[in-house]
Amino acid sequence: MDMKKRIHLELRNRTPSDVKELVLDNCRSNEGKIEGLTDEFEELEFLSTINVGLTTVAHLPKLNKLKKLELSDNRISGGLEVLAEKCPNLTHLNLSGNKIKDLSTIEPLKELGTLKSLDLFNCEVTNLNEYRDNVFKLLPQLTYLDGYDKDDKEAPDSDAEVYAEGLDDDEEDEDEVDDEDDEGEQLLQMHNKCTRLMLFFIVDCFCFS
8 A cells, every 4th residue: 555545544534733642653754754644643742654665754744743753664864863853752663673783873863862772683783892881872862772771781661550540440431330320320319209208298288178
């Protein structure tokens, strides 16, 4: 599927400014360009373009609110300096499986002051001596490299966190339902009490007459 058609399907009758997440994995890019993605996606926070044949990120639109960018399994070999301009608030960047061979290629990422997590799995640069130490020195703002911090502690599972948040939401919904049930029961009791009083009143009136 080509990129434009996929973006159209992902919109699902929404406007670009309503979209916060966009997944375009395994689509066909046009000569390494993400066709159909424009700066109208101003609220976009998550963009995934895994295995779409990208050779550069130079054609990315301005996405000021983008936090997570998935670019793994493409053919990117440089030009990362544009990310600081295009995506200034990026916190997570995945470049695994690209043609990144040396530290100078990722050096421009030091301009991304908010970048906390970088993935370079299956890139040639990971074969360099003291690769991890040198990347953390080059990019001091990083907390996690390839899923681990400087002390080799694994990054928390964001999916698990999302799942936990979902559970919390479900519990809140259940609490709301319980509250609604309690209110409904109280209303029913009041209704029954009023009905009984009316019956007593009718009987008294009938007897008196």
